[in-house]
Amino acid sequence: MWNNDDACMKCSICITVCPVYGQDSDFPGPKALGPDWFRAFQENPATPVMEHVDDCTFCQLCEASCPVHVPIAHLIARHKSFKKKTTRIALRDRILAHPQWVARYPHLANAPSFLVKPLGFGSRSRWPRPQKRVGRLVSPNEPAKAAQVIGLFVDCYSRGFDQDVLSAAQALLELWGFSVRLLPHASHCCGAAAYAAGQPEEGQRIARATYEALSPDLAGLSLVVTLNATCDSTLREEWPVYWNLPLPVPVLSFTEFALSRAPESFWETMKNQAPGTAGTAWVHTTCRSRVSRGDGILEALVQKAGLPSVEPLNMACCGAGGSYAFKEEHEDTAHALGLVALEQIKNPKEDSIVVDSGTCALHLSQITGAAAKHPAYWLYHRYRSLTERSVEIGSQ
Amino acid sequence: MTRVTVVGQGPAALFAASLIREAGHECIIVSESEGSLPLWSGTFDFHAPVGDVSNPWSLLDNQPISLSGQEWKSLWESLARFEREAGIPVPDLLPSRGLFTITCTGREKPVFMVPAWQYAQEAAQPVWFVGFDGLADSMAAFQCGAYQKHTGVEANYCEIPKPSKWTPTWGAVRWAAYVDSDGGLDWLKRALQKVSPDIPPGWPVLVPQVIGRKFPERNLRALQMATGHPVFEYPLPPPSLGGMRIRDRWVWNLKQSGVQFLAGRVTLAEPSGQISLEDGREWRSDHIIVASGGILGGGLEISVDGKVHDTLRKEVLGSITVRQDLQMQEWGRLADDGTPRITTCGAQCRGWNPNRDSNGGALILATVFQGLNREGLVAVGPPGAVSERSVSHVE
Numbered sequence: 001m002w003n004n005d006d007a008c009m010k011c012s013i014c015i016t017v018c019p020v021y022g023q024d025s026d027f028p029g030p031k032a033l034g035p036d037w038f039r040a041f042q043e044n045p046a047t048p049v050m051e052h053v054d055d056c057t058f059c060q061l062c063e064a065s066c067p068v069h070v071p072i073a074h075l076i077a078r079h080k081s082f083k084k085k086t087t088r089i090a091l092r093d094r095i096l097a098h099p100q101w102v103a104r105y106p107h108l109a110n111a112p113s114f115l116v117k118p119l120g121f122g123s124r125s126r127w128p129r130p131q132k133r134v135g136r137l138v139s140p141n142e143p144a145k146a147a148q149v150i151g152l153f154v155d156c157y158s159r160g161f162d163q164d165v166l167s168a169a170q171a172l173l174e175l176w177g178f179s180v181r182l183l184p185h186a187s188h189c190c191g192a193a194a195y196a197a198g199q200p201e202e203g204q205r206i207a208r209a210t211y212e213a214l215s216p217d218l219a220g221l222s223l224v225v226t227l228n229a230t231c232d233s234t235l236r237e238e239w240p241v242y243w244n245l246p247l248p249v250p251v252l253s254f255t256e257f258a259l260s261r262a263p264e265s266f267w268e269t270m271k272n273q274a275p276g277t278a279g280t281a282w283v284h285t286t287c288r289s290r291v292s293r294g295d296g297i298l299e300a301l302v303q304k305a306g307l308p309s310v311e312p313l314n315m316a317c318c319g320a321g322g323s324y325a326f327k328e329e330h331e332d333t334a335h336a337l338g339l340v341a342l343e344q345i346k347n348p349k350e351d352s353i354v355v356d357s358g359t360c361a362l363h364l365s366q367i368t369g370a371a372a373k374h375p376a377y378w379l380y381h382r383y384r385s386l387t388e389r390s391v392e393i394g395s396q
Numbered sequence: 397m398t399r400v401t402v403v404g405q406g407p408a409a410l411f412a413a414s415l416i417r418e419a420g421h422e423c424i425i426v427s428e429s430e431g432s433l434p435l436w437s438g439t440f441d442f443h444a445p446v447g448d449v450s451n452p453w454s455l456l457d458n459q460p461i462s463l464s465g466q467e468w469k470s471l472w473e474s475l476a477r478f479e480r481e482a483g484i485p486v487p488d489l490l491p492s493r494g495l496f497t498i499t500c501t502g503r504e505k506p507v508f509m510v511p512a513w514q515y516a517q518e519a520a521q522p523v524w525f526v527g528f529d530g531l532a533d534s535m536a537a538f539q540c541g542a543y544q545k546h547t548g549v550e551a552n553y554c555e556i557p558k559p560s561k562w563t564p565t566w567g568a569v570r571w572a573a574y575v576d577s578d579g580g581l582d583w584l585k586r587a588l589q590k591v592s593p594d595i596p597p598g599w600p601v602l603v604p605q606v607i608g609r610k611f612p613e614r615n616l617r618a619l620q621m622a623t624g625h626p627v628f629e630y631p632l633p634p635p636s637l638g639g640m641r642i643r644d645r646w647v648w649n650l651k652q653s654g655v656q657f658l659a660g661r662v663t664l665a666e667p668s669g670q671i672s673l674e675d676g677r678e679w680r681s682d683h684i685i686v687a688s689g690g691i692l693g694g695g696l697e698i699s700v701d702g703k704v705h706d707t708l709r710k711e712v713l714g715s716i717t718v719r720q721d722l723q724m725q726e727w728g729r730l731a732d733d734g735t736p737r738i739t740t741c742g743a744q745c746r747g748w749n750p751n752r753d754s755n756g757g758a759l760i761l762a763t764v765f766q767g768l769n770r771e772g773l774v775a776v777g778p779p780g781a782v783s784e785r786s787v788s789h790v791e
Contacts, residue, residue, distance in 0.1 A: 013635065015635050016430070
């Protein structure tokens with residue numbers, strides 16, 4: 001099916017990095033669900049589906065650990081696709097596999113629990129609320145000339161709920177001298193949610209529709225910037241490798257774009273001491289970001305931005321897993337995984353969490369009580385408070 | 397600040413990164429898969445190919461890379477310091493002689509730097525083995541018989557029954573998660589209390605290495621209190637909790653000290669310091685250290701015809717023949733000398749055969765030292781200790 005899909009040498013390193021295996025005593029683990037199952041399935045296509053295959057969060061840490069590059073997580077996604085579901089769970093999973101629908105009607109997330117609980121939605125995980133857009137940023141220096149046009153990929157969560165993050169990112173990119181084109185125009189999904197939920201064909205169909213919607217707008221772009229780590233790696237990896245949908249322009253996360261392309265004058269401003277920022281900025285690099293790009297990049301951004309007392313959070317997967325935490329059967333595991341953050345964050349009123357995914361931010365915020373947001377949000381507000389303060393000082 | 401990129405994230409890469417950070421340099425680790433630490437218990441060994449195996453300090457000239465006693469001491473002290481800083485409980489003082497741990501098959505295996513959770517002894521002593529019913533490779537009866545046969549020393553064993561929560565999917569990692577839980581620790585305490593009256597006074601109790609992933613020290617203390625005996629772990633085949641704990645703590649310690657752990661396949665490493673990844677990322681370092689070849693990790697791939705490829709240098713390094721050892725002479729030459737193009741460490745190179753000689757720990761320390769020394773990055777030990785002779789090869 002794919003390169004190295006039958007190359008497992010049973011070293012079991014994948015088991016040592018799987019966040020769910022260590023938490024959920026019923027979960028058979030990535031080796032059993034991926035390469036072991038696939039070998040059995042090749043021998044006999046009637047191989048029974050393992051009961052707990054859906055408990056995989058699709059974090060892909062297993063796949064990234066493999067010394068012989070077995071596409072473990074993708075084999076598990078294939079395994080999931082054979083799982084039979086009851087009508088109500090199938091309906092729920094169909095909704096969650098199409099976050100672009102929810103993004104179009106975000107107020108659906110306010111539906112009372114007695115309506116959604118029968119569908120298999122959990123009651124412990126808090127639903128997101130749509131946030132308001134923020135205003136443009138004005139440079140106290142010479143305004144930058146918009147030279148390059150870049151695309152900003154509007155993921156479903158940012159479109160539906162995190163307009164504050166989306167508009168903050170847009171404002172920063174414009175402040176840095178780029179002309180921003182929001183992509184795609186209408187609500188579309190990269191396909192990651194369907195893939196993670198064991199609907200690879202539906203994921204590919206969704207991705208193709210998005211690809212077609214994006215394509216006309218890619219002309220003249222130098223690159224596409226992403227906000228959500230999962231969408232970022234889906235566009236750069238699943239799209240070209242698994243779905244034959246290579247984008248003609250490079251894709252880069254907002255974090256890496258900021259580190260490499262924001263002008264020096266911006267960082268000079270950010271170095272100033274901001275008032276009232278005593279707490280620790282905890283950094284959580286999401287699993288998909290870690291798998292795709294690595295650890296320590298977000299910390300580098302936050303440090304460069306002058307946020308005080310930056311600390312990485314010592315955790316693998318926070319348990320949010322896109323829509324994983326919203327499913328009743330995963331609530332306990334999702335919550336237990338997130339509790340690792342609570343053990344570290346002792347001062348939630350003053351501390352903040354910097355994380356490159358909206359659903360992870362929502363989950364971590366609920367569990368720890370600390371404000372959790374995308375780096376664009378924190379950079380925007382820090383810059384704004386510093387420049388407004390300098391204007392005030394100047395006018396005195 | 398000098399920037400160093402280390403390719404790979406196994407024990408050699410972590411040791412190199414710790415030395416680099418301690419010397420005040422910036423360090424980036426880049427790797428396309430997990431390092432090998434979870435594949436063994438994480439103890440570092442310091443044996444030698446021939447001679448009085450009980451005293452590695454008397455056999456320094458028998459190691460494939462010849463270093464002075466002071467340099468070896470300094471390297472082992474550095475390793476111990478880095479492990480302790482990461483929260484790994486290794487002793488303050490270096491062993492004056494070689495140590496032996498006991499495997500799950502009852503054999504004595506040479507070790508040197510051993511965390512406090514694992515059993516190690518200078519000479520064979522009477523011990524009490526504990527087997528866990530339902531845990532693969534925990535075979536106390538066989539283990540005990542083999543230990544007695546090979547050492548001639550008294551030993552005994554018991555088997556404790558499975559906990560009620562056990563299912564056939566339980567591997568070592570699952571067992572460890574269970575023992576980390578309050579219920580799991582209580583179960584184990586009660587089970588060992590039942591057998592403790594049978595254990596002769598003063599005998600250490602040896603349990604399989606699954607006594608927690610996060611809290612092994614706490615758990616072992618609790619078992620010691622419950623039984624009145626010193627309690628240690630014996631290592632199991634991979635995935636190994638000992639190596640996982642060391643990896644988890646050491647990597648975390650390096651991350652906290654600002655080391656980036658980038659994920660990606662290195663496709664180009666130039667003497668100029670230019671690094672390119674398959675995904676298109678590029679950066680420049682002042683130095684590049686390749687530490688990716690210890691096992692089939694980052695650097696090596698085996699193709700269906702048995703050829704072993706170095707994916708970084710795009711060279712065929714050797715081949716695997718059916719029923720024969722890995723033939724890796726070319727890799728050895730490249731790794732041992734370093735090439736004009738690139739500095740390598742941690743690899744099983746010419747003259748080193750850790751599987752045969754039980755000196756893989758020494759290999760890591762010596763080749764990392766050699767590599768960093770070649771790059772002029774660190775001088776281990778007191779000033780003047782590094783001489784030309786100290787890194788010469790024994791032919």
